[in-house]
Amino acid sequence: MIREKLKQALEHLFPAGEAVPPAIVAEGEEPAEKTPREAVIETDYATCGYHLDIKTPPEQLIEVVSLIDQNDFFIESITGVDWIEEGEIEVVYDFSRYDFDLCRVVVRTRTDRDNAALPTITGVYAGANWHERETAEFFGINFIGHPHLVNLLLPEDSDIHPLRKDFKP
Amino acid sequence: MNQPVELQPDETFVLNVGPQHPATHGVLRVKMEMNGEYIVHAETVVGYIHRMHEKMGEVKPYPQFLMNLSRLDYLGAMGYSHCHALCVEKAAGIEVPKRAEYIRVLMVELNRVSSHLVWLGAFIMDLGGFTPLLYTFQAREHILDMMERITGARLTYCYIRFGGVSRDIDDQFIQSARDFMPYMRKELIKYHKLITGNIIFKKRMVGMGHISPEMCRKYGASSGVARGAGINFDVRRNEPYSVYPELEFEVPVYDGCDNMSRYMVRMEEIEQSLRIVEHALDQLPDGPVMPKKAPKIIKPPAGDYYQATETARGTFGVRLVSDGSQTPYRMKLRSPTYSNMHLFDEACRGLMIMDAMAMMGTLDLVIPEIDR
């Protein structure tokens, strides 16, 4: 089971004490202090549609993603969620496998809303390039180290971040 | 014949392909740095038809956003609505009657056939053959007729509702769908004679446009691109949803990693879709097509939901972040062509422009679906 393997590997990465017992964790509802900032949570696939929910601090992001890469996952998408009340933007990375051993992994990391910056994972997954560009332009996140961080979908000269919740056209 | 060439960077020029170009299937732009006819470096510029679907997902209530999914990918519209409906139903806990689910699958598969037919025609048109386009469009008209009788539209169906479908199918539809099967199989034989066997076509296909499995993984490619690289990956099988576990079909996989493999995968997918339709028609249960108490107002509990399906273009995913209100907090649409197109930049290096165009054709692009 790749799920167990990956979970063990990741728990090794995070200090053991901080992993919470498996539970369906609803994002946003729970205040930030209840869910720790770093954890590997096994979720209920039937309700959520993914198996592992990994919360990682930005510093450990590349480490986590490299681990996922070593386990032959492919990158599905990167997106952001603007939690305006908490003043944070969450960036969500989806990974899955070309395999019958089903495992969908979601990696979440949060960054400050006003000064949003995250390390890029293009070094690990070349395919993250566009996803990061899109997230950058829609949410105004600076992906540090990205080779070509210009607007992807919006016109080259536009500097709006339309998917931020406080965006007014 | 895919020889690498010695490329001097100072002898290059930049060729701007698109946004209006016959081979880009819409408004895609590729800035190609060329050395003669060889591509040194290509940069894809997308976004010419970014229609704010994700923003609209955030501001519109769930039922009103339904029609957007058909505009996302107009060729395989049904598959996208299906994915969205499945995701919201999962989140809101809406039960779908069995018959409705079967009808959905029927429609999705018919739509997949029609989508692949457009791809085939447009692809051959990229290669310079015009007539197959008209043949495939003509075969497609049969499907559109059938679907129009039920759904009321030719392209943008808006047929799937949360909890079911808007209209039941009737005997005439079933009859015409059954009649369509032998017709389409005959047509496929014709296409194979006219296109697949053709020496000019073969020369342009076999061994051209190498996309390796590793590249697929790094870019997250799916559909024919991944299956043409020998990756046995189809969400309908790997991560079964809807009633697909009850239906018989095979996932065609070719490991040539070239244009021909991707082409053959799609051609066989048409056959497999026909098989699914046939099988679904046999197994079609009776019953209602909407649940008795279809919820008017949809309020999924707060949480993060993800659903992936296999659409005509590949793995489509909907990430729904709900805050418990009538409108989603965040609606992310993971489109398959986005990833498939992304790998074009890397895969086309060192190719001649005409081979690059052929390879672009095998990626099965629908530009609004990239840009969303």
Add this chain to the structure above:
Amino acid sequence: MINYFREIFSGLWSLFVGMKVTFIEAFSPKVTVHYPYETLKMCDAYRGHIELIENEEGEPNCVCCMSCVRACPSGCISLTGEKPEGGKKKVLTSYHLDFTRCSLCSACVEACNFNAIEHSKEYNLASRNKEDFHFDLLARLRERNQ
């Protein structure tokens, strides 16, 4: 060397096979519908723009409940109604459809509980003014009745 010739001949043969296919097609019957001279009959499910449904007296069924207005994703329906003096039900005074923003999603028809609107079967609209597609459905209904 043999492969060289075999390739040439099999290649030539494949070309002839392809030409045979188009040759057979050339003698198949034409499939064209000659549009201005012959038209298609739209199926029952076909979704054109919406029209009001009248009752036996030739008046619209609409009771101005505004559910179609609320259901429309593009906000292209606007209607007003007023209560006539002494009357109980609201009477429709104007029903305006901005067809240029409609997405033909059928949400309004499904939202209507009073069987007041339906899809028309008009499929061949074209005009030099876009104002032509801002329909006043009430006027259209009256026109139809005359």
Add this chain to the structure above:
Amino acid sequence: MGKESIPESIVQLAIADDIIKIGRANSLWPLTFGIACCAIEMMATGGSRFDMSRFGAEVFRPSPRQADLLIIAGTVTKKMQPGIMTLYDQMPEPKWVMAMGNCAISGGPFAIKENYNIVLGADTFLPVDIFVPGCPPRPEGLLQGIIELEELVSDWKRFKDPEKAHSRQPSIRAQADKEV
């Protein structure tokens, strides 16, 4: 933005003018330029069943220099708008623009309040001659648009009202049954 002014010719020949008009009306070559959903219906219109070529209008030219008719078949975004204007400028006079589908007419279903990327209608930046509504319009709608445009170009109503033409079941359905 109006049409470019063409200098009036010194010698005015009414009959020659009429012939030229009829020539123009009956050989409208569209530009191969599809943006979104409507482009597929445009292709279908060129297909066997609807066959735009009967009007002499099937010669889809990939280069704007050779086209007479710009069919805006899809949503115009802010990123695309300059490109469309360039295309229009590159077309030689006389030229016509057709807005096909609701998106091209007024933004269609994408004209929402929070809109940040859609141009609300092609007529905001181009002189559109014909509007064909629908989402997408059926191919007959496009054909009707072309007929309407021919009338506009040549001042001559050539085709009778399709409503008055005899209606028949589409041949392809009957034929499909036969073929199987």
Add this chain to the structure above:
Amino acid sequence: MILTLTILLAVIIAIAWAAFNAAYLVLAERRGAGVIQRRPGPNINGPFGLLQPPLDGIKLMAKQLIIPAGADRFMYISAPVLVMCPAIMSFVALPYSDWLQAQNIDVGLLMVFAFASMGTMGTIFAGWSSHNKYSLMAAMRSVSQAVAYEIPMILTALTITLMAGTTNLNAIVAQQSENFFHWNIFPLFGETHNILMPFSFLIFFICSMAETNRAPFDLGEAEGELVAGFHIEYGSMGFGLFFMGEYANIVIGATLATIFFLGGWSCPFGLFPGVWWFLIKLYAIIFTIIWIRWTFPRTTIYGLLNLSWKILIPASLVNLLLTAGLMKVF
């Protein structure tokens, strides 16, 4: 004086014939495509759509003439003329019957080939002067294609001259005019018993298609990648001339094939005058070319060159040698 006038008249008729053919072959192509694709094609303008070419012509002539900024004006304007004129000039030398010919030239074959190769100049002029990268690439392709295919074409024509012993087109026909089996393509009873002739015909046919930039060899105007090829910047009648030049070239190619291999105006049964037989053969070849155009996808540029340098040129060289040998033997 009268002789001069007659020649002038004949030349004018030849030119008119070329222009007529060029215009109506466009219609034939569009209707032919319609037949293959199960649709009528242009049919409402006049009976069977016969008014479509003049209407198109009127429209093209009445369109604004744009000379793109940065274009080399002189070359830009002269290019379509350089494509159209040589094509029309070749018609002067083409015989349609033993009496129907503008001018009987002893080196008719050479003259036609000379003019045919001039058309390439128009293409490269157009590509270069348009100030467009696409057209430049297309022009380069066209040139390499023309160079590659002229060789086997002329080598094949050489076998014919070798057998006929003359470059006079009339004489070439006269030599095969006895009956059906004296045609060069059926080498049973002719002067020589050259069994290689069907292959020569095939090579010649392929080469003439490639020379005239016809699909599947239309690399110069490959729509899929080079938008419209070398005439991308040409609108109005400039484009019309390219169009007509292409069709005029097709007629020349088909005429030569008829003369070389199908016995020209010689008729197997003699039902009606020879010139009708000539036209039947000519249009049969042209329709085959149209049929091929609407059946196959386009080749690649290297596939095209490989075909020429690796298959057709060796084959035609061997063909020429063997023909010479056969001539010696019989």
